[in-house]
Amino acid sequence: MSAEAISRDQARELFAKSGLTYSVLSPENMRSLRAKVNEQMVASGVMHGALRCRQRAIVRDGYAVIRCKASYFEDREAITFNPDGFIGFAGWASDGNVQPVLQGFAAWVKEMAP
Template sequence: MDRNDARALWAASGLDYSILTETNLQRLICLLDAEMRESGLILGSYRMEEGITPAPQKRRGNEAYLRCRSDHFRGREAVSFNQDGFVGFAGWADDQNIVPVLKGFAAWVEEMRTTSTQHQAEASHAP
């Protein structure tokens, strides 16, 4: 999987920025962090920064930037949800360092898609 594959996965999922709640973004941070730690990349120091900037709003078109760090850097893009709809993935990363980001994002999209589908099914069966 490369960055374009991840963007295609997002587009095909049927999800949109309305799912960018603090809870859902914190889940993405957890998945990304787990993949980064498991990868052992950058001398085992690859991690997610805590927090989301700016704080997500419950409105369509909001931005969210998730950042990562290591012993060699801080505050680099991991995943960004830009206001124009572009989803960015660690533009600084090479083909090896991007792998945990893409794996974590793909797992999150699948979780969000499954959760969204379940909520829609429950709502359609409500009295």
């Protein structure tokens, strides 16, 4: 992976310090986030090149989620914006396999930040 590895906590800190709030969780912005994460998944070759985002993000009041799939599973968390303010990043994944998710998220935050 060409980008420097970041941790889940560093990604959460990036969001917190960016000035962004959950008000950015519109369907359009979630499509943009999904596209960035999926692009990183494809480029990374993680999980034998099979890791991909599911088609659509789910966006509800105070909650949003992007799901993913690979060769041996169909529906797991990629990113979840929980109603309590916690942002989850592929809790099932190792620190290496989560990198495309975190890298895509970081790129999105940098693009969206005021």
